[in-house]
Amino acid sequence: MARIIAIGDGMDEAINAASVILALGRPVAIPTETVYGLAADATNPAAITSIYETKGRPRFNPLICHMADLDMAEQHAEFDPLSRRLAEHFWPGPLTLVLALKPESDIHPLATAGLDSVGIRVPVGFTGDLIRHFGRPLAAPSANSSGKISPTSAAHVDGDLGDRINLVIDGGACEVGVESTILKVEDGEIHLLRPGGVSVEDIEAFAGVPVQRPKIAGAAIIEAPGMLASHYAPNAGVRLNATSVGRLEALLNFGNTAVAGQDDSRMVLNLSPAGDLAEAAANLFDYLKQADATGAVAIAVAPVPDTGLGEAINDRLVRAAAPRDAEGPVE
Known part of the structure; x- marks a missing residue:
């Protein structure tokens, strides 16, 4: 080691x-x-x-x-x-x-x-x-x-x-x-x-x-890191803009968003209860790792505003979800 x-x-x-x-x-x-x-x-x-x-x-x-x-x-x-x-x-x-x-x-x-x-x-x-x-x-x-x-x-x-x-x-x-x-x-x-x-x-x-900004996501020549369509991926699938979460999923919430089923999910972590995008960015990768460690089949992520640092957060989440984005909660 x-x-x-x-x-x-x-x-x-x-x-x-x-x-x-x-x-x-x-x-x-x-x-x-x-x-x-x-x-x-x-x-x-x-x-x-x-x-x-x-x-x-x-x-x-x-x-x-x-x-x-x-x-x-x-x-x-x-x-x-x-x-x-x-x-x-x-x-x-x-x-x-x-x-x-x-x-x-x-x-x-x-x-x-x-x-x-x-x-x-x-x-x-x-x-x-x-x-x-x-x-x-x-x-x-x-x-x-x-x-x-x-x-x-x-x-x-x-x-x-x-x-x-x-x-x-x-x-x-x-x-x-x-x-x-x-x-x-x-x-x-x-x-x-x-x-x-x-x-x-x-x-x-x-x-x-x-x-x-790029007109078409993923269309650019790879001239800098982080431009691959799939990146930052946990073992579990990642599902974005979730309004509900299944029993076999973990949830990453943001702010005071109400997410149906969260009391029965594998884990609930809030990127920022106060809705602070800087706090959410600082917590993002650690919370993805914690959620992944539960053995959840998927990680549901509540909507995050696409302004300020939210643009970077959503970029990472979209790339994390790219290979296997789910349609709905996994029961």
């Missing part, structure tokens, strides 16, 4: 231990403000291969490359004026920008899936400090088996990948709880590739221009 080091027991110990594993070309599970990431040296092809192998992730799905700061990011990517403004305002934070890769960048093509662009983010807290100490960008998708529920605690990582990796850095529960928002600027327009921890409304309010 993986060694677990809590940041609270010593920041230097955590950074030094992680740096040793990274220098050996092996992946380390690290906390970010969004979800836990499976990090490895983005310039080392063997290290990147170890990410794909550990996760069972398809190699056509590119990896986000995490940087210590904007200065490091500029060594690897070309920033148009609007992308630079977005980076200066939202970094460090849960925003990823897809940018043109500089020819002189030593990020390996395995990390970009051979594309001439790269997804870059500057994370908050420990990961930024680790990258600064390590001195090279880290490729870091979520630290879970490919397609499964993303981890928001060290225990989630250990339960899934603990027998496949050497080290997990425990930074407690992730504050945001869903992955970063991914944007790409083309011809002065902002295109949303994945909703996430920064709401579209906040981006539009800052940038002063509308954010363009």
